[in-house]
Structures are given as C-alpha cells and as structure tokens.
Amino acid sequence: MTKIRIDGRRGEGGGQILRSSLALAAATGTPFEITNIRGGRKRPGLLRQHLTAVRAAAAVCGARIEGDEIGSSGVKFEPGEVRAGEYEFSVGTAGSAMLVLQTVLPPLLRAAGPSELRLGGGTHNPSAPAFEFLARTFAPMVGRMGGELALELVRPGFYPAGGGEVNVRIVPAVDPRPLVLEERGPEGRHVVEIGAAHLPAGIADREWKAVQRVLHWSPDARVDVDFSESRGPGNVLTIVLAHEHVTEVVTGFGAKGVPAERVARRAAGVAKRYLAARAPVGMHLADQLLVPMALLAGGHFDALPPSLHTTTNVDVVRMFLGDVVESEDLGRGDVRFSVRGRV
Amino acid sequence: MVKPKILLGLLGQAVDGGLDESRWERWRPTVSLFQQEDLVIDRLELLVQRSEHRLAKVIEEDISALSPETEIRRHQVHFDDPWDFAEVYAVLRDFADGLAFDAEREDYLVHITTGTHVAQICMFLLTETRHLPARLVQTAPPRRKRKPDPGQYAIIDLDLSRYDQLAARFAAEREGTISFLKAGIETRSATFNERIDEIERVAIRSTAPILLTGPTGVGKTRLAHRIYELRRRQHLVAGGFVEVNCATLRGDQAMSALFGHERGAFTGALERREGLLRTADGGLLFLDEVGELGLDEQAMLLRALEEGTFLPLGSDAPASSSFQLICGTNRNLAERVRDGEFREDLLARIDLWTFPLPALRERLEDVEPNLEYELERYARDTGRRVTFNREARARFLDFATAPTSTWKANFRDFSAALTRMATLAPGGRINAEVVTAEAERLRGQWSDLERSRGSDAIVEEVLGDRAAELDRFDRVQLAEVLHQCRGARSMSAAGRELFAQSRARKKSKNDADRLAKYLARFGLTWTDVRE
Numbered sequence: 001m002t003k004i005r006i007d008g009r010r011g012e013g014g015g016q017i018l019r020s021s022l023a024l025a026a027a028t029g030t031p032f033e034i035t036n037i038r039g040g041r042k043r044p045g046l047l048r049q050h051l052t053a054v055r056a057a058a059a060v061c062g063a064r065i066e067g068d069e070i071g072s073s074g075v076k077f078e079p080g081e082v083r084a085g086e087y088e089f090s091v092g093t094a095g096s097a098m099l100v101l102q103t104v105l106p107p108l109l110r111a112a113g114p115s116e117l118r119l120g121g122g123t124h125n126p127s128a129p130a131f132e133f134l135a136r137t138f139a140p141m142v143g144r145m146g147g148e149l150a151l152e153l154v155r156p157g158f159y160p161a162g163g164g165e166v167n168v169r170i171v172p173a174v175d176p177r178p179l180v181l182e183e184r185g186p187e188g189r190h191v192v193e194i195g196a197a198h199l200p201a202g203i204a205d206r207e208w209k210a211v212q213r214v215l216h217w218s219p220d221a222r223v224d225v226d227f228s229e230s231r232g233p234g235n236v237l238t239i240v241l242a243h244e245h246v247t248e249v250v251t252g253f254g255a256k257g258v259p260a261e262r263v264a265r266r267a268a269g270v271a272k273r274y275l276a277a278r279a280p281v282g283m284h285l286a287d288q289l290l291v292p293m294a295l296l297a298g299g300h301f302d303a304l305p306p307s308l309h310t311t312t313n314v315d316v317v318r319m320f321l322g323d324v325v326e327s328e329d330l331g332r333g334d335v336r337f338s339v340r341g342r343v
Numbered sequence: 344m345v346k347p348k349i350l351l352g353l354l355g356q357a358v359d360g361g362l363d364e365s366r367w368e369r370w371r372p373t374v375s376l377f378q379q380e381d382l383v384i385d386r387l388e389l390l391v392q393r394s395e396h397r398l399a400k401v402i403e404e405d406i407s408a409l410s411p412e413t414e415i416r417r418h419q420v421h422f423d424d425p426w427d428f429a430e431v432y433a434v435l436r437d438f439a440d441g442l443a444f445d446a447e448r449e450d451y452l453v454h455i456t457t458g459t460h461v462a463q464i465c466m467f468l469l470t471e472t473r474h475l476p477a478r479l480v481q482t483a484p485p486r487r488k489r490k491p492d493p494g495q496y497a498i499i500d501l502d503l504s505r506y507d508q509l510a511a512r513f514a515a516e517r518e519g520t521i522s523f524l525k526a527g528i529e530t531r532s533a534t535f536n537e538r539i540d541e542i543e544r545v546a547i548r549s550t551a552p553i554l555l556t557g558p559t560g561v562g563k564t565r566l567a568h569r570i571y572e573l574r575r576r577q578h579l580v581a582g583g584f585v586e587v588n589c590a591t592l593r594g595d596q597a598m599s600a601l602f603g604h605e606r607g608a609f610t611g612a613l614e615r616r617e618g619l620l621r622t623a624d625g626g627l628l629f630l631d632e633v634g635e636l637g638l639d640e641q642a643m644l645l646r647a648l649e650e651g652t653f654l655p656l657g658s659d660a661p662a663s664s665s666f667q668l669i670c671g672t673n674r675n676l677a678e679r680v681r682d683g684e685f686r687e688d689l690l691a692r693i694d695l696w697t698f699p700l701p702a703l704r705e706r707l708e709d710v711e712p713n714l715e716y717e718l719e720r721y722a723r724d725t726g727r728r729v730t731f732n733r734e735a736r737a738r739f740l741d742f743a744t745a746p747t748s749t750w751k752a753n754f755r756d757f758s759a760a761l762t763r764m765a766t767l768a769p770g771g772r773i774n775a776e777v778v779t780a781e782a783e784r785l786r787g788q789w790s791d792l793e794r795s796r797g798s799d800a801i802v803e804e805v806l807g808d809r810a811a812e813l814d815r816f817d818r819v820q821l822a823e824v825l826h827q828c829r830g831a832r833s834m835s836a837a838g839r840e841l842f843a844q845s846r847a848r849k850k851s852k853n854d855a856d857r858l859a860k861y862l863a864r865f866g867l868t869w870t871d872v873r874e
Contacts, residue, residue: 047380069345070383090411093378093493120411160378160493161367163408198364231408232367256368 004032004319008073009039011312015050019103020291020313022057022077024320026107027295029061031078032320045071049095052121053103056089060104060115084111084172091121094162096128101168106291109147114171123157123164124236126253129284131156131166132193132238133249138288140247141181145296146173154229156197161232176343178299179289182336184280185244190217193240195225196254198233203260207237207252210264214272237264239271246280279304279334286310290317290339294324298341305333345450347385350376351442351477352454353420353462354391354399362401370484370494372456373402377410378493384452386414390438393421425459432465439474451477452498471501472578523576524569528716532706538698545696546570547577552648552668552693554633554676557700560755563671566700567629570669574627580667582626585619590635597640599656602647608657618655620647623666633693634674634685645689668693703750703757710743713754717761729765731773738775739764742782747830749789760785801825805872806865813865821865824858828872834858 006021018034025032038044046054051068054075058065062080067073089100097119108115123131129138135151142149148171157164192211194204208222227234235254240247252267254260274282281289281303290313293299303310306327314325314337324340352373359373360366376384387406391399403415420434444451453470455463469475479499485492524539524546545553553570555563564586574580592600595609603618619628630636636644647653648668652661670693679685703710714736722728731739742748743757750756764773764781802822803810813821824841831837838854839846846854862868 043381045381048383049380051383070381092383092410092412093380094409095380120408157408161364161405161408231364231405233364 004030006032006034006316006319007039008034008037011315012308013040014038015047015053015099016287016309016312017316018050018075019053019099020316021320022053022103023106023291024295024316025077026057026061026063026079026082026104027110028320029079029081030320031076033074033076035074037073037075039073045073046075048092049099052089052091052095053100056087056100057103057107059087059089060107060111082107082111084108084113084115086116086118088118089120091119092162094122094125094157094159096125097121097123097157097164097166098125098131098134099128101134101166102129102288105142105149105170106295108170109142109145109172109292110295111170111172114148114169117166117168117170119166119168121157121164122159122162123153123155123166124234124251124253125159126255129288130236130238130249130251132240133251133284134288136240136247137249137282137285141179141285141289142292144177145179145292145299146176147171147292147296156195156227156230156234156236158197158230158232158234158236161230161234163231173296176297176341178297178341179293179301180299181245181280181301184246184278188242188244188247189221190242191221191223191240192217193223193225193238194236195227195238196235197227197230199235199254203235203254206260207235207264210261211237211239211268214265214268235260235263237267239267241271241274243280246285248274248282248285250274274304277304277332277334278302279330283307283310286337287313290314290325290337293339293341294321296341297343298324298339300336300338302330302334302336306335346448348383348450348452349386349388350384350452350454350480351388351475352390353458353466354389354395354402355457356392356395356398358457359402360398362397366401366405371402372482372494373454374405374409375482375493376454376480376496377406377413379496382496384410384413386416388416388418388442390418390420390435392425393419422462426461428461428465431459431461432468435462435465435469436474439469444476446476451475452480453477454480454482456482523573524566526565526569526716528709529712530706531708531712532701535701535706535709538700542566542570542698543573546573547579549696550574550579550667551695552670554694554697555669555671555700556676556697557673558702558753559673560751560753561700561702562754563700564629564631567627567631567669567671571627571629574667580625580627582624582666583622584627584629585623585666586629586631587619588631589640590632592636592640594637595656597637598643601640602643602653602655603658603662604656605658608655612657616655618662620653620664620666621662624664625666627667627669629669629671631671632673633670634672634676634679636685638684638686641686641689645686645692648689648692703753704748707744710740710757713757714739714743714761717758718765720758721762721765725765727765727771729768729771729773731778732775735773735775735778739773739778739782742778746832748782748785751789756785756788801829805867809866817865824861825872828858828869834869 006017008017011017018037021032021034037046048070051070054065054068057063061082064078066076068075091097091100100119131151131153139149139151150169152167154165154167192208194207196203204224237252239250250267250271252263254263279302281301283304283306286303286306287309289301294317317325326338328336330336355372359371361369376382389399399417406413406415418438420438422431422434424430453466453475455466470477470479479501481497481499483495485494524543530536555566557563568584571580571584599616599618601619603616603621604612606612606615643653647664651665652663655662676685676690680687680690718729760781764777767777802818802825805825827841828837831840835855838858842854842857859869862872
C-alpha cells in the first residue's frame, strides 16, 4: 500500500493534523509518515499529549510505530487490523483525554465489535472539546450515523490537577446511515449548568447573574452541577442549547486570574450568536463530524463559518480518501459540507 | 531508543507543601516537573523526611494523576538538623551509595530546587563528584502569574566544560568559553578544536588509557598535563601527575625507575626505590615516547595495567598501584608491533582512545593565537611584557605560515623562537630586524637538521627500490634536486634556484626544461617528485 506523507506544518500546524491522520490511518489501514510535527510552534515536536495519541491509535490497530518519543519531529505509522476491546488511556499533565477519544473513535467505529474505554486525564480543557460537548452534541450525531457513542463522567479533571476519568462505550456502525443536517428544528429547553469545585462560594451565583444579563433566561434554566469529586479546583459553565435535530454546547472555563463574570459573559455571548444564526452545526461540531462521516456513510450538513481546524481536517481527509469532501458557500460565511462516505 | 529518565529529589517541606485543594493555586517545584509537556519522567526516587508522610502521600497522588506513566519510589531519610552540613551530606551520600545506578540504561536527573540550601549544596556536590551520575535539573516558577503555566525547568550537565566556571571561578573571564584543555589559547583550527572537544569528553567520561600521537613538539606533554588538571578539578583523580620520557630510560635503570627496586637488587642499588608507578598510585602517569620502552618493561607495564600489580626489581612480593595512564608517541606503534619491537597486547591496552595531534603546519590558523599565548607566557615567566611592532608582527606571521617554514619541532620550535625574540627585543619591542634574524636562524636550523638526518632518504622515498642501484655520486645530487623541487612553488621556480649561476652568466632560456631532462634520467617526472 502506498504510504502517505504529511508535512505537519500544513493547515493549523499543531496536534490536529496528527490526530486526524492517526484516526484515518488506523481506520483505513493506510500507513503514513508525518514530518515537521508542530514545525511552526515555539516548542516543536511531539509533546506528551501527542505521544499518548500516537500510542493510543497504535494500540487499537496494532500499528508499528517509529519516532514515538518526546520532541520527535517525525512519526512513521504502519497500522494493522483494528481490534475492538477494552482499552485504558491516560493523558499526563492534565492534557485532554477527550482528544484521545477523538483519535481512537473513528477506527473503533469500524471495528468488528463494541469497545469499552477508560480515559484518564483532563475532561474540561479550554483548547479541546469538553466532556459535555462530546456527550450532548457529538454522541447523538454518531447515533444518527448508525453507531453508538456513550460517555460517562466518573470524575472531572481540570487544569492543572488533571486526574479526570471518563468511561466510554463505542458500538460500531453495522448499518451506517448518511448524516443529513440542514435544520436545527424547533427549540427545546435551554439550560446553563454551572460547576465549581474547591473554589470560594459565590462563583456560581456570579456566573449565573452574568449569563442572565445577556440571555435573560428564567431562573429555572440554572442547573448546579456537583464537581466535588475533582482532585483539584475547577470551574466550568456549560450552556446547553437544545433543538430537535441538534444540541449545541458552549463551554466557559474559569481560570485563575479571570473574573467569573467575564467567563460567563463570553460564553453567553457565543450562545447568543449561535441562537441568532441559522446553520445547525457550530464550528466545533464541524471539526468532529468530517472524519467519521467520510469513513461511514457520508451525508451533508450546514455549518457556521468553519475554523482552521475544520479546513485542516478536510485537507487530511482528502489525503487519505481522495476528493470526498465538497463545500458550498451558503452566504454569510455559512458552508454546506457534503461528504461522500466509504460505505 | 531514548533512555528512561529517573528523577532524584527531596520532597520540599515548604515549597512542595499544601494538603488541601488550594495547593493547585501555587507553584510546587517537584510537581511542576510532571506538568511539563516536553518532559516525561519514568521514575521518581523521592526522598522524604520521616515527618512528612502525609505530604508525601498527597504529592505522590498528584503526580500519579498528572503523569500516570511515572513509577514512584519513596525513600525515607532523616535529618536531625537539616541545616547541619556534615549530617545532611552523610545522609545523602549514603542514599547515593545505596542506589544501584545503571547509567548505561537510565538517564538520571537530580532536582536541586527543593530542600534546605544545605541539602541543595550537598546534592550539587554529590553530582559534581559523580557520586550521583546525573545531570542537574532546576525548576523555577512561572514568569507570568496569570497564564496557566507549570513554570520553567532547566537541565544542567556539569560534564560540559562551560560549567567549569562554577568550579573554577578564578579562571580568567575570557577562558570561560574555551576548553580547559587548550590552556587558554583560542585556537581556530576546526579540526584541532573538534579533536580537543572529543578528547575532553573522553577524558571526563572515562579513565581508560589514552594514546596521544603526533610528531615531536606538537604538545603531547602539555595536553597530558591539562587532561590531568581537568580530571583533578572534576575529582576524577586524586593523586599526582607523574611524567616520564621512556626514551631516557635504558637497561636496569629503566626497570627500576618505573617499577622500583629492593635494596641490593643490583650493583649500586644501595637504597630501596619506589619507582614511578608507585608514585603515580591514585594519580596519572604520562609515558612519553612509549614506543622506546624495552620489551621487559613493556611486559611488566602490561601486567600492571591488567592486574594492578607488578614486581619491583629484586623483589618477590608484588607491589600494587592504581594509576590512570596516558601514553605519547611519535612512532607508528603498529609498525613497531610488526617489527617485533612493541607488544601487540600492550598496544591493544593503551590505544583504545587514540588521538593524533596535528603538526603546526597543519593548523597554521592557530599560529596567531599561539603567538599571543607565548607572549603572555613570557610575560608571566619573566615579568617582562614584550610586544611586536606592526611590521615585525606581519613579517613573522608571513614567515611562520610560509610553505618553506617546516617547523620541524612544531610548537617547541615556535615557543623557543618567541622566547628568543622576546629576550632580544630592544626596549620590550620586537622589531623587523629581530624577526629577520630569527627567521634566518630557524631556516638554518631546519636545513642542518635535514642534512644531518641523511637527506638522501628522499631519494628512496621517490625512487623506492631503484634507489639502491644509484651511485653515491648521483644519489647526493639527486637528493638536493628533489629537496629543491619539493620546496618550490613551480617547476620553473625550482629550475631558477638550481641553475641560478649558469642563468646569471649566459642567460639560459629554459631552466624548467633542463630540470625536466635531469629528472627524466632517473625515470622521474615533476609530478612524481611532488607526490
């Protein structure tokens, strides 16, 4: 089989291109070699979280790997057969366990049987999809593609303490269906979930008030979440925007030195903009959908203006599967992505 | 494959402290090393004071969550007084001695940011003296407080000579970046500099014998002495530096000088003598011109190297000595082995690390730095500072780098030349006349040497076996011609020199042609001669 060569400086130039390549290589059995990993960054080469992704991808498909070392600028990956089963992956330095899931999910959706994962590390990281996003927004989409993705938060993990735990069940798509998502459908019940672990009291109240000033929701939209299981301090505000066909999740992350009000106001602003727009698929969901759709039965969806992560994914999908993604400008920056599936 | 990284460190009672969740708000040095995105530590050897169990448990759990791949081993230590230097040193030294290090397979880091200042100093000393075969790692809090950031870390390898400044603050500032082995001479020759770096690495990492080769006067003795000084600073050698030129040892005297003798071992042996090997016990022995050593002495030296013991002359009881060895030679020892004059097994013992040192002519770019160095040295030795005037300096550098300046005895000649010029310099200023006189002197010296060595060796070199067929009459003449050819820039230049008189008298046209014809009589061409 011809090996695919990837220059890690392409597109977004960080870990995304590596993770998408790993997922596609493992799912399709295509070997690849990536060079200049994170070439444009201040600390180039593989960091710990990327190393975990490489090894996790190798584990689920019995791949032979070279260059899996900290600081390595190149990795060779020769996948074997995808094996369903029970896996445990832990990410050091409170890095996102959700990104590991993003790497191993596509191949496991094409395995011969269901898999159970125990993931350790960060569950709520500012620069990665949060647990709630995957559970509420993304998992139903996997269901609509014919597979099943179920996530259970055992213990949240925040920066800097980490130590989060998530159980995941993946059932492959036996009979994959195309995903079609053009409309949001009627609005359901929107809520704001606020959790603050090991932090001074009053943060949740302050955040709720700040959200209310932007969104003007009634008090019963507030849900307090118990994060006391967490090893370290952490604060997350999750705005759940429910619609019949799609549930969008906006996450605000509290951080040391950032006032609670600002965290809440920012998230509420993002939610307000989503509600004012038309397309059903937000920027982060678009990132997640392309790879599984291309591997399963394809379909099309309308998305809000795509991010560099999304265009990087389109790029990588093309390298592995050919010209299977088409995009059509819908005006106002919205884009319709049409994906030809493999099955 | 990258070696697993092992971190050794003390649990910092205060800096690593904090039992409730607010501990995450602060920077904790030990934990911070496990939050680095570009560092994986495979094992932590954590030294914990007896009273700090609770804290140790919290820290270990935090580290396990942050770095699931790290194995943690806790070592209990106890200091009655953590500020008592002797006690802390003893406890840490015991700890170091008790660990089974395997530096071939594992990569050790010693964390020096935690513990009392006394403990930090002791950790540093144990690393510097290689009781802990490790590199140091130092952590520092984040620069910007607001951004989530585990702070910085830096790994310091004391083996690198730039850290010698730590050990030798007295060294002049400018020497800081120059290898210690260069004795403060800022050499420019890339080959030489690479060679020196290589020697430095070997000299520090290994105490196996080193063989320095190269023509006479390239500085073998000086380098051996610098290697010794370097090791002494690094605590790799405790005893003295013992130097002997094997060419000066003959007969019984050789045996006894090296290995000692009992009283009455031979005529004239009135007193017992220790011998140089015993003197070098715990130190470093430099055997210069080792190729001149007799076969008996070679056998005994081999035994001393292999077993650490040898027999003094006239003694039945073996003496022992543990010494580091550096040998020097300007001979081709492999050739000596072939001729049966040097033991093959001894050569195998001493040539593990062989470093050929280039002749002065092969590193002409270093003439100028050495010139500065020699003037400094002269000033230090005599208390008299001497300088070149500009013209004299240019003239001397021209002379020194000219192809005809052979520098037969290399830096020995060079050093002597500088000493003579400095001594003769009127008013502490070396002028053009002094340089011209010295240049004359050196040229004379070199050509005398050439002649006395039986300059017709060159005939054999060029003609090979056919040289034996020549009459003495032709041989001498041909030798002179060949020397002239070698020293000249071109065939015409050689011809002009050789036929200068006839040229002056009858304005002869083609000296080169005449020379070519002469060479052809011996079946030689210009190219043959120039090889």
